[in-house]
Amino acid sequence: MRKPIIAGNWKMNKTISDAIELVNGLKRNLYKIEDVDIVVCPPSTVLSDTAEVLMDSNIHLGGQNIFWEEKGAFTGEVSAVFLKDLGCRYVIVGHSERRQYFGETNEGVNKKTKTALRTGLFPIVCVGEKLNERESGKTFDVIKDHVTNGLKDINGKEILNCVVAYEPVWAIGTGKTATPQQAEEVHKFIRGLLLEMYSKEISSSIRLQYGGSVTPENISSLMEMPDIDGALVGGASLKVDSFSEIVRKSSEVKKRCTYS
Numbered sequence: 001m002r003k004p005i006i007a008g009n010w011k012m013n014k015t016i017s018d019a020i021e022l023v024n025g026l027k028r029n030l031y032k033i034e035d036v037d038i039v040v041c042p043p044s045t046v047l048s049d050t051a052e053v054l055m056d057s058n059i060h061l062g063g064q065n066i067f068w069e070e071k072g073a074f075t076g077e078v079s080a081v082f083l084k085d086l087g088c089r090y091v092i093v094g095h096s097e098r099r100q101y102f103g104e105t106n107e108g109v110n111k112k113t114k115t116a117l118r119t120g121l122f123p124i125v126c127v128g129e130k131l132n133e134r135e136s137g138k139t140f141d142v143i144k145d146h147v148t149n150g151l152k153d154i155n156g157k158e159i160l161n162c163v164v165a166y167e168p169v170w171a172i173g174t175g176k177t178a179t180p181q182q183a184e185e186v187h188k189f190i191r192g193l194l195l196e197m198y199s200k201e202i203s204s205s206i207r208l209q210y211g212g213s214v215t216p217e218n219i220s221s222l223m224e225m226p227d228i229d230g231a232l233v234g235g236a237s238l239k240v241d242s243f244s245e246i247v248r249k250s251s252e253v254k255k256r257c258t259y260s
């Protein structure tokens with residue numbers, strides 16, 4: 001049984017005081033939830049303050065990006081070692097906004113994923129097709145490219161510490177969610193790719209998240225899908241009530257769904 005994982009990607013939002021208010025609210029609302037891994041990924045500038053609030057809570061901290069080198073002359077970059085030092089457990093790697101605005105490639109994603117694993121962070125590796133790629137029937141080719149190259153040479157033990165987030169680019173921040181069937185189709189495909197790369201036992205243990213305009217209104221139908229183990233949430237993770245509701249509903253759905 002895969003433990004659901006709901007992660008909030010705050011992107012470039014929240015000052016220190018806003019961040020503290022948000023995590024305090026989440027702590028109050030979610031302290032009883034034990035059957036979902038809850039993660040927040042604030043900007044690096046507020047990680048230290050949020051880490052202090054979240055210490056000894058059931059909410060884990062994650063970074064939004066790392067560089068693949070651990071230290072040195074790389075102005076403006078954040079090291080996986082620094083995130084670990086701050087108490088982070090997870091890090092998002094290869095988000096589509098990083099691919100789109102900062103030229104991130106599958107090769108870079110692969111290097112960052114390996115660095116995260118070596119440092120003891122759990123990478124959330126993002127994959128997903130753009131609208132024109134979906135419309136021209138290339139979805140599965142793009143996903144195969146992202147998965148096989150992004151996770152290249154990661155062994156069977158390491159991959160169990162990775163989460164793969166399927167985020168169709170056309171659904172991110174647009175209010176257009178993939179239907180549960182569309183999302184499940186790609187999740188199933190990703191699990192099939194993982195089966196080709198690893199064993200049956202390993203591929204069926206890796207957690208796959210959906211991301212793209214997830215809200216309290218659509219989370220349940222997505223979580224009902226057998227290969228969807230959680231969500232990477234952008235906009236709706238910025239408010240206490242909506243993120244709490246997404247976590248609560250995920251917990252409820254996975255309690256009642258048993259898959260053969």
Ligand code: PEP
Nearest residue numbers: 172173211212213234235
């Ligand atoms: C994201 O940033 O990964 C994301 C899915 O954003 P949103 O939920 O706002 O679409």
